Each structure stands twice: as C-alpha cells, then as structure tokens.
Amino acid sequence: MVNMASVPTASGKNGSVTMLDVAHHAGVAIGTVSNVLNRPDGVTPSIRDRVLASIDELGFVRNRAASKLAAGVSNTVGVVLADLANSYFTDMVRGAEQSASKAGKFVVIGNSDIDIAKQRSYLTFFDEEQVSGILVAPLGGVIPPEDGHIARQRPLVILDAARQTHAHCAVSTNNVAAGRIAAEHLLGLGRRRLVFAGGPIARSRALADRLQGAQDAVADVEGATLEHMSTDEVQVHDGRRVGALLAHRDADALPDGIVAAADLLALGIVQALTSSSSYRFPDDIALVACDDNRSAYDSIVPISTVDLPGQKMGSTGMRLLLEELADSAEHEHQHITLDPTLTARESTIGR
Known part of the structure; x- marks a missing residue:
C-alpha cells in the first residue's frame, strides 16, 4: 500500500493531479504517461498497468480539451439547430448523435431559438473551441453572408438547406x-x-x-x-x-x-x-x-x-462531415435531397 504522504504534491490548478504527478508516482517518464493515454498499444503491458494503477490511485482526470488541442485534433462536433421545441430538430440531433457516437465523436448542441444573433454566437463559440466540425440547420436554410468567414474555418455541413451550395456539404428535404x-x-x-x-x-x-x-x-x-x-x-x-x-x-x-x-x-x-x-x-x-x-x-x-425525415437528415449530415474529416484533401462537397412521405x-x- 502506498503511503500518500510520500506522493508528490499535485502541481495543477486548484490542486488537481497532473501527468507529471502520475509519472513520478509510477516511476516513469511523462512521455510514457502520454503514450498510455493516447497510444496504449505502443506501451508494454506491465508499464501500462503500472501507469493506469497510478492514474486510478491518484484520481487523475485527463484534460481532453488540452490534449486534443495539443495534438491538433478534436473529437467533438458542434450542432446548431433552429428550434429544439420542434421534434423535427430533435430528430436531427438523434440521427447525428448516433452516427457520431459510432465514430467515437461527441456532440455538443446549440439551440438558436429562431434567433439569428444566437445562431451566430454558437457558430463563433464552436469555432473558438476548435471543434472538429459543425452541423448547422440555419434560419432560412442558409448561412448569412456576414457569418461566412466563421463557416469557412472548419468542416461544416448545412442541414435543412434551402439551396445548393458549393462551399459546404448540405442535406435538404424536397x-x-x-x-x-x-x-x-x-x-x-x-x-x-x-x-x-x-x-x-x-x-x-x-x-x-x-x-x-x-x-x-x-x-x-x-x-x-x-x-x-x-x-x-x-x-x-x-x-x-x-x-x-x-x-x-x-x-x-x-x-x-x-x-x-x-x-x-x-x-x-x-x-x-x-x-x-x-x-x-x-x-x-x-x-x-x-x-x-x-x-x-x-x-x-x-x-x-x-x-x-429529420433523423435521416441528421445521420446523413454527420456521415458527410465524418467523410470530410477523414480525407479533407480528396473530399468533394455533396448536396443530398431526401424525399418526404x-x-x-x-x-x-x-x-
């Protein structure tokens, strides 16, 4: 049993345990801790188990935002919808989230409440948070010209699109x-x-x-x-x-x-x-x-x-976004139209 008095003092903000603390506790380099967290298959089982035991004992919680930012990638997708009081849009979320989950992505939802200023604030927020991509069902079915610079910062798919666009993938209903x-x-x-x-x-x-x-x-x-x-x-x-x-x-x-x-x-x-x-x-x-x-x-x-078909629209939009994220250099934008029944x-x- 480890004497907790001998554990190095946590050096993170507000006394939180850091990767350096885990490294000292496990007797390994900080790079080894990073490998266990991000590339565990490249670490020998005995060392991996030792690091994981230290993580568990110290109560270390990784800062995913920081680690993803450092790696230049994110596993989060922002979704901006016009009105979550309308089940048409909640169906979109369901379809998008199910597809994202299968790909190991997480979804963060912004409800614009039929408010163009609120829609803009969510697009700006997701851009600043450096999400991997954005799905947006914009008011009127189009991204306003004044928000075009935000939409060009990262992969974005328009849901419930009003017209063909060559700048992004889009999904619409006939x-x-x-x-x-x-x-x-x-x-x-x-x-x-x-x-x-x-x-x-x-x-x-x-x-x-x-x-x-x-x-x-x-x-x-x-x-x-x-x-x-x-x-x-x-x-x-x-x-x-x-x-x-x-x-x-x-x-x-x-x-x-x-x-x-x-x-x-x-x-x-x-x-x-x-x-x-x-x-x-x-x-x-x-x-x-x-x-x-x-x-x-x-x-x-x-x-x-x-x-x-709101749920199908959400899942189709997420599929297009994931395809673009997987191969942005070769990706060609598509506009898919779904038929109503x-x-x-x-x-x-x-x-």
Whole structure:
C-alpha cells in the first residue's frame, strides 16, 4: 500500500493531479504517461498497468480539451439547430448523435431559438473551441453572408438547406414534393376548395417551396382552388389565429381541405376550430400538415402529416462531415435531397 504522504504534491490548478504527478508516482517518464493515454498499444503491458494503477490511485482526470488541442485534433462536433421545441430538430440531433457516437465523436448542441444573433454566437463559440466540425440547420436554410468567414474555418455541413451550395456539404428535404403530396392527398379524397396556411413565405424558402408544390397539385385538377392564408410564423398561436378567422366565415366560404405548412400550425387550427365552432375533422374540413412533429399525433384530432425525415437528415449530415474529416484533401462537397412521405391520420381519413 502506498503511503500518500510520500506522493508528490499535485502541481495543477486548484490542486488537481497532473501527468507529471502520475509519472513520478509510477516511476516513469511523462512521455510514457502520454503514450498510455493516447497510444496504449505502443506501451508494454506491465508499464501500462503500472501507469493506469497510478492514474486510478491518484484520481487523475485527463484534460481532453488540452490534449486534443495539443495534438491538433478534436473529437467533438458542434450542432446548431433552429428550434429544439420542434421534434423535427430533435430528430436531427438523434440521427447525428448516433452516427457520431459510432465514430467515437461527441456532440455538443446549440439551440438558436429562431434567433439569428444566437445562431451566430454558437457558430463563433464552436469555432473558438476548435471543434472538429459543425452541423448547422440555419434560419432560412442558409448561412448569412456576414457569418461566412466563421463557416469557412472548419468542416461544416448545412442541414435543412434551402439551396445548393458549393462551399459546404448540405442535406435538404424536397419541400416542393412535400407540398404536392399534402395537396394531392386532399384532392384524392375529393376535396376541391383548399387553403394553404403558413408563412412568412418571403423569409422561408422551405415554406415557399411547400406552397409551390400545393399550387402545382391544385393546377392539375379541374375545378380545384387554393387560397393562401399567410401567417407571421408557423407556431401554435399562428394556427389559432387562422382557425379563428375560418370559424367566423360563412359556411359557403369555408375550405373543405387545409394544407398547413407545419404541424404546430395545424395543431393551433384544430384547437381553434374544435373549440369555437361545430366543424368536424374530417367530415367538414380535412387537414394535412408538414414535418411530422410529435404534436401531430398527440393532438385531440390526430393530424395527417407529410413526414420530413429529420433523423435521416441528421445521420446523413454527420456521415458527410465524418467523410470530410477523414480525407479533407480528396473530399468533394455533396448536396443530398431526401424525399418526404405521407402519414395519414384521423384529420383526413377519420377513425
């Protein structure tokens, strides 16, 4: 048993045990301790066991940030997402983290909360912390020009990308197809007076594309019409406003089908129409939304939705990032587009 009084005094900050302390305790050079921590296969088993025993007895905790910085590498990936209250983005995190974990990487998450300044602060933070790479689902689907210098500092992949970019890898969803699938579902059920609820179209390429897809589907069906009801955002309270406006219309001015640009918006529409009117889903109005947020099937009326594959987007983005990290010299940027699918529920097909 070692007499702890004979152990050299720790020389780290706040009395923490250092690699030098471990080396003295184990009777080896400090380089040997470093090899045990970073390249254990190159150390003889007996010496490795002795160093590990000293580490355990002294309670040494390695400073991974410092060791990775010294080696010029990091095993951490920064992930910046627009809104963690939306399960679409938490699905992205799940997919990214699972892929990162298999590769021995750790994920640190930044939630921008739909705030461009907060998004910028996280990008700056991850750059200063010298993470190995960054995944970002930026507001509006693009990196603002004023943040371009941050994005060029290290490998970065754009998730939920609004357009093709040659500066980075990117993963996007075919939002035109999402809007078309939603409208075609209603048209296939015989609905002809449709409303597309959602906005702000001018600030969101994804929402504009969903509207375009719905318009394309309606244009293919004789006698079908589509009215656009714009909203400030696509949150529950925006949906309640849409529902309240519809509830005050005369019966002959009501749509018989609604495409909501997002599930949270659809949830608000359901809440408003079921609480303030006698209209029933789907008998009077059929409703389909986009993104397959968990709120869609927790609604008082389970909402049909076009599933945007968030988890697959996260895992695909992480795969592209890991490929770039493994061979940055030969890496070629890719833009991968994922296809959405429909999940029909009570709001369109009944019980």
